[in-house]
Amino acid sequence: xxxxxIGGGKAGYFLTKTLLQRGHEVxxxxxxxxxxxxxxxxxxxxxxxxECDPELLEEAxxxxxxxLIAVTGRDETNLVVSLTAKExxxxxxxxxxxxxxxxxxxxxxxxxxxxxxxTDIICNLIEQEAxxxxxxxxxxxxxxxxxxxEIRVPAASPAIGMSAGSLPLxxxxxxxxxxxxxxxxxxxxxxxxxxxxxxxxxTATKHVEELKxxxxx
Amino acid sequence: MRLIVLGCGRAGSYLANYLAEKEHEITVIxxxxxxxxxxxxxxxxRAVQGPxxxxxxxxxxxxxxxxxxxxxxxDDDANLMACLIAKRLYQVPKVVAGxxxxxxxxxxxxxxxxxxxPLTIGVHRIMDALVKE
Numbered sequence: 611x612x613x614x615x616i617g618g619g620k621a622g623y624f625l626t627k628t629l630l631q632r633g634h635e636v637x638x639x640x641x642x643x644x645x646x647x648x649x650x651x652x653x654x655x656x657x658x659x660x661e662c663d664p665e666l667l668e669e670a671x672x673x674x675x676x677x678l679i680a681v682t683g684r685d686e687t688n689l690v691v692s693l694t695a696k697e698x699x700x701x702x703x704x705x706x707x708x709x710x711x712x713x714x715x716x717x718x719x720x721x722x723x724x725x726x727x728x729t730d731i732i733c734n735l736i737e738q739e740a741x742x743x744x745x746x747x748x749x750x751x752x753x754x755x756x757x758x759x760e761i762r763v764p765a766a767s768p769a770i771g772m773s774a775g776s777l778p779l780x781x782x783x784x785x786x787x788x789x790x791x792x793x794x795x796x797x798x799x800x801x802x803x804x805x806x807x808x809x810x811x812x813t814a815t816k817h818v819e820e821l822k823x824x825x826x827x
Numbered sequence: 828m829r830l831i832v833l834g835c836g837r838a839g840s841y842l843a844n845y846l847a848e849k850e851h852e853i854t855v856i857x858x859x860x861x862x863x864x865x866x867x868x869x870x871x872x873r874a875v876q877g878p879x880x881x882x883x884x885x886x887x888x889x890x891x892x893x894x895x896x897x898x899x900x901x902d903d904d905a906n907l908m909a910c911l912i913a914k915r916l917y918q919v920p921k922v923v924a925g926x927x928x929x930x931x932x933x934x935x936x937x938x939x940x941x942x943x944x945p946l947t948i949g950v951h952r953i954m955d956a957l958v959k960e
Contacts, residue, residue, distance in 0.1 A: 661928075661930065663930050663931075663933075663934060664933075664934065664937070684904065685880070685908075686880055686902065686904035686905040686907075686908045687904045689904070689907075689908045689911070690904045690907050690908065690934070693911070693938065694934060697937075697938070698934075698937050698938075710881070712881070712882055712883060713880075713882075715882075716882055716912060716916070719915075719916055720911055720912075720915060720916070
């Protein structure tokens with residue numbers, strides 16, 4: 611694949627290195643002259659020094675890029691670059707790093723759906739360890755209308771002993787997988803639930819509470 | 828006008844003071860509370876402290892009821908982001924960005940945003956003055 615990376619800081623650097631090792635074609639765009647010189651010493655011509663505007667992106671081959679990744683140090687810049695790539699240059703996939711968690715919603719609403727927020731990732735990891743969380747949202751899709759969620763099935767769950775096919779699931783919901791200990795199962799209509807199973811489900815965000823009631827009293 | 832001004836620097840404070848005197852309802856946002864000293868006290872212009880691209884700050888400043896916004900912060904990307912939020916997410920009728928970098932003017936227009944680059948205008952005026960008899 612041909613991948614354009616915007617921002618030659620730590621994230622951009624390691625992304626470039628890793629993607630090249632995996633055999634992809636990469637261009638790295640960095641605004642700071644000294645930094646881009648150091649990057650050029652390591653990566654050569656694929657490093658472009660300049661301010662990211664449509665002309666520079668075109669020169670860097672945006673029209674044939676498969677993915678553009680915006681990993682500068684600022685949400686504002688990542689947003690402008692992402693929208694430039696998506697709307698003006700029609701790059702098929704755009705991924706943006708977001709620092710302020712509230713900005714994820716903003717990016718999504720403006721059309722940048724693939725966002726990565728370290729704060730959210732780390733918080734989710736922390737919360738996955740906390741048994742208190744009954745339903746854990748994992749991944750928002752479709753501008754937040756759909757969610758993939760993780761549900762731990764408690765010992766006293768109404769779903770214990772029921773088969774997947776007879777569960778009263780809410781509308782726009784489906785079970786994706788069942789994790790039991792070390793095993794991953796793909797539930798069929800006759801699959802039953804055991805305590806401490808973890809269910810991965812896809813559901814419309816507005817039906818999350820109803821889905822929770824299927825597994826919790 | 829119910830106007831939100833983003834950035835209380837020279838441009839922002841000038842805009843706010845001028846328009847507040849003309850009895851428009853102005854709210855100014857700036858990250859630095861010291862910047863608000865440039866606002867004329869007798870005009871009672873509402874000041875909200877915080878980043879102009881923070882959606883919670885924008886809501887506190889009344890973006891849901893605003894009918895105009897001027898983004899004149901010292902960072903062009905921030906001005907564009909704020910304008911996109913105002914125009915596309917809150918349908919603020921009149922949104923204008925004041926940009927430092929002339930190259931950003933074109934990008935704004937392609938996003939359907941109104942943008943003014945004071946530098947370009949200023950340079951043209953200087954050129955006119957030089958050429959005039």
